[in-house]
Amino acid sequence: MTTDSVMRTPIVRGLPVVGNLLPMSKDPARFFVDGYREHGPVFRVRILGREHAVLAGPEAAEFMGTKEGRECLRSREFWHGLVDEYGATRTLSGEDGAGHKELRDIMRRGYSREAIADRLDEVVAITDRNIDRTWRPGATVPVLRAMQALVTDQLGELMTGASRPEYVDDVRRVTMYILNVLVTRQRPRLLLRDPRYRRAKARVAELSRLMIEDRSRPGAAARPAILLDDLLRANRENPRAMPDSDLMISVTGPYVAGLDTVANTIGAFVYAVLKHPDVHQRVRAEADQLFARPTLTERDLRGIPAIRGALMETMRLYPTAVVQMRTATRDFTFQGHRIAAGETLYIGTTVPHFLEEFYPDPYRFDIDRYEKPRAEHLQTGAYSPYGRGQHVCLGKTLADVQMLVTMARMFHRLDMRLPSPDYELATKVTPTPGPALSFTVTVDRHRAAG
Numbered sequence: 001m002t003t004d005s006v007m008r009t010p011i012v013r014g015l016p017v018v019g020n021l022l023p024m025s026k027d028p029a030r031f032f033v034d035g036y037r038e039h040g041p042v043f044r045v046r047i048l049g050r051e052h053a054v055l056a057g058p059e060a061a062e063f064m065g066t067k068e069g070r071e072c073l074r075s076r077e078f079w080h081g082l083v084d085e086y087g088a089t090r091t092l093s094g095e096d097g098a099g100h101k102e103l104r105d106i107m108r109r110g111y112s113r114e115a116i117a118d119r120l121d122e123v124v125a126i127t128d129r130n131i132d133r134t135w136r137p138g139a140t141v142p143v144l145r146a147m148q149a150l151v152t153d154q155l156g157e158l159m160t161g162a163s164r165p166e167y168v169d170d171v172r173r174v175t176m177y178i179l180n181v182l183v184t185r186q187r188p189r190l191l192l193r194d195p196r197y198r199r200a201k202a203r204v205a206e207l208s209r210l211m212i213e214d215r216s217r218p219g220a221a222a223r224p225a226i227l228l229d230d231l232l233r234a235n236r237e238n239p240r241a242m243p244d245s246d247l248m249i250s251v252t253g254p255y256v257a258g259l260d261t262v263a264n265t266i267g268a269f270v271y272a273v274l275k276h277p278d279v280h281q282r283v284r285a286e287a288d289q290l291f292a293r294p295t296l297t298e299r300d301l302r303g304i305p306a307i308r309g310a311l312m313e314t315m316r317l318y319p320t321a322v323v324q325m326r327t328a329t330r331d332f333t334f335q336g337h338r339i340a341a342g343e344t345l346y347i348g349t350t351v352p353h354f355l356e357e358f359y360p361d362p363y364r365f366d367i368d369r370y371e372k373p374r375a376e377h378l379q380t381g382a383y384s385p386y387g388r389g390q391h392v393c394l395g396k397t398l399a400d401v402q403m404l405v406t407m408a409r410m411f412h413r414l415d416m417r418l419p420s421p422d423y424e425l426a427t428k429v430t431p432t433p434g435p436a437l438s439f440t441v442t443v444d445r446h447r448a449a450g
């Protein structure tokens, strides 16, 4: 990855003062692809007077997973705002090295496929109750909002053992403020004084206390909640690793990590599938077959190539984690370019998603790219919707299962249509890229009962 001769790193042209802010916030995926095309795997961008280095493409994606990558890059700076706001000492995403491994080991089981594998019928039941409440025949549904509510409901039930509908709006609001102000920092800190945020934050603190109390009462917990149980065990047995002060940030972690990402992705999935009638037909046929069975197991999800292909293609073309942000821990050289200790870096791991060399006709929604012999995503560095390296999404298998089941169920039960056949998806970038709140679909009818 490194070479001895050092090259001058090109800077992407931009406007005075704002620099590259506008194109980057309009369409971040395209911005980084254009930068890579014009300048190669290392370039610099300027945003509001500050310069950042970008490492992009397959080499950068691979670099994240190497020993050198782990040693040269850290995450801490992007998460300390959240840690401070919640009076915690640390959080999984903001730790590196041994501290990160310790926390990841504590949480691994709770975020693994084990947390969802035997509970697919529950995921279906939660999807059904959301369909029956929001996706009624004749309704025009704001897709992103509806997906955020659905995902909050699912994550509450799966990760904490109980979904409490009266807290769903608070969880959603707090998560959006956290992501906007404290993590991606696209909104000013002043917003944290907003009484709506303060109120919601107090309610989420109350919810965390309730979850912990419920779970701590012997024999009280009827439903599994591996993550919560493991966090509480660590708190009892190893309070240095999981002190009381870190419990709240840890038990609400699934929302910060999973709510926005999953809601964006399944919102984009609905758009992409409705936009392509041939794909819609295949997805529906598979979904109907899947739900012809009396009960659903993880094994059944292996036999749905069209739905899986549509999900993978959605995550390729509508990545919600376009780049990963890091700080350089020390001076290093990447692809002949010098990066200095302390620099803020964007790692453009999803840039290859849009490159012709990996994906012929890259902007075409082609759900058959993933099956052998094509398997285009298996080329080195080609596909990274869940990030790369030591912080690679801990919930990725769980998320895949959650999204496959939810989308299969919705397309099995609903006939939906876009505002018009030539409708192009309106998108947003805050807190993370995904469909805009204005994106709606109309439910024509229910095809199958819940």
Ligand code: HEM
Pocket (backbone or CB within 6 Å): 075, 092, 093, 094, 104, 111, 155, 253, 254, 255, 257, 258, 259, 261, 262, 265, 320, 321, 324, 325, 385, 386, 387, 388, 390, 391, 392, 393, 394, 395, 396, 398, 399
């Ligand atoms: C479409 C769905 C999702 C996408 C695209 C996604 C993407 C990502 C990415 C890119 C990272 C790495 C961030 C970085 O390196 O800075 C990450 C980390 C993480 N994700 Fe996901 N994620 C998704 C869903 C979920 C879900 C549903 C959960 C759990 C309920 C989850 C839990 C986590 C956790 C705990 C981490 C932190 C891992 C660590 O720092 O070691 N994710 N995710």
